[in-house]
Amino acid sequence: MKRILTIQDISCFGKCSTTITLPVISAMGVETVILPTAVLSTHTMFKNFTVKDLTDQLLPIAEHWQSEGVEFDAIYAGYLGSAEEIDIAKKIFRMFRKEGTLVFIDPVMGDNGRLYARFGEEYVKLNRELCAEADVIVPNITEACFMTGNEYKETYDEAYIDGLLDGLARLGAKKAVITGVSLSPGKTGVRGLDSADGRRFTYQNDRVPASFHGTGDLFASVAVGAFVQGISLEDAFRVAADYTALTIEATLKEDRDPRFGVTFEKTIPDLIRMLGH
Ligand code: PXL
Numbered sequence: 001m002k003r004i005l006t007i008q009d010i011s012c013f014g015k016c017s018t019t020i021t022l023p024v025i026s027a028m029g030v031e032t033v034i035l036p037t038a039v040l041s042t043h044t045m046f047k048n049f050t051v052k053d054l055t056d057q058l059l060p061i062a063e064h065w066q067s068e069g070v071e072f073d074a075i076y077a078g079y080l081g082s083a084e085e086i087d088i089a090k091k092i093f094r095m096f097r098k099e100g101t102l103v104f105i106d107p108v109m110g111d112n113g114r115l116y117a118r119f120g121e122e123y124v125k126l127n128r129e130l131c132a133e134a135d136v137i138v139p140n141i142t143e144a145c146f147m148t149g150n151e152y153k154e155t156y157d158e159a160y161i162d163g164l165l166d167g168l169a170r171l172g173a174k175k176a177v178i179t180g181v182s183l184s185p186g187k188t189g190v191r192g193l194d195s196a197d198g199r200r201f202t203y204q205n206d207r208v209p210a211s212f213h214g215t216g217d218l219f220a221s222v223a224v225g226a227f228v229q230g231i232s233l234e235d236a237f238r239v240a241a242d243y244t245a246l247t248i249e250a251t252l253k254e255d256r257d258p259r260f261g262v263t264f265e266k267t268i269p270d271l272i273r274m275l276g277h
Pocket of ligand 1: 213
């Protein structure tokens with residue numbers, strides 16, 4: 001069985017990050033080891049959330065694993081709460097990266113042209129350096145713009161996305177896949193670039209007109225959970241895009257506050273079916 005280490009926060013209410021990654025990747029038949037960067041009462045789209053930072057715990061936990069000879073097939077870093085945690089994530093990559101270990105980074109920083117609460121320019125700069133160490137990075141358009149210094153646009157074409165991908169490749173990531181890319185009306189999906197051979201790929205499905213919190217984490221979790229099992233990168237992202245769209249549709253039927261996240265619990269059987277397990 002494959003084993004993934006995921007480094008991101010636990011937001012106790014309002015499903016995202018670890019509370020999505022752990023159940024979803026486990027359900028995909030991959031052992032999921034968590035390294036919580038912080039415990040929050042909710043994610044940061046709620047007002048008055050509490051945060052208990054766990055920065056000082058990360059290296060002692062990792063060192064304990066190392067002394068026990070624990071190994072990982074992939075390391076998936078998502079929301080990291082501070083500049084210091086980015087630095088520690090880099091150290092953890094070095095501790096556990098062997099030949100063939102997949103380093104997959106979702107540089108969670110912002111959306112809709114803006115950075116999330118708690119983040120600024122310094123954080124962006126460090127994320128840029130972290131992503132240089134990755135095999136696969138999956139920023140959204142906002143994050144790709146902050147990392148490459150390009151202007152954020154609501155309306156764009158394929159050439160604009162390709163410019164962002166080229167910028168990401170120059171930062172050093174081996175494969176960059178931009179999420180939330182809409183290349184024609186009513187569609188959304190991804191466009192990626194493999195810098196080893198310059199190949200680009202696009203996957204678009206129907207856009208579900210709704211925005212729920214945590215869908216980026218759902219998407220990234222499925223993509224890394226599939227890719228680590230030997231599914232091709234394009235197929236992993238196709239399944240991730242289709243499953244995320246299907247889950248948003250299922251969530252819409254429940255009339256929920258978008259901050260409460262998606263009802264992936266009900267669509268897990270569809271994910272298993274899509275993977276052909
Ligand atoms: O879904 C990304 C995410 C993860 N963790 C926390 C967040 C966010 C996005 O807002 O606030 C704490």
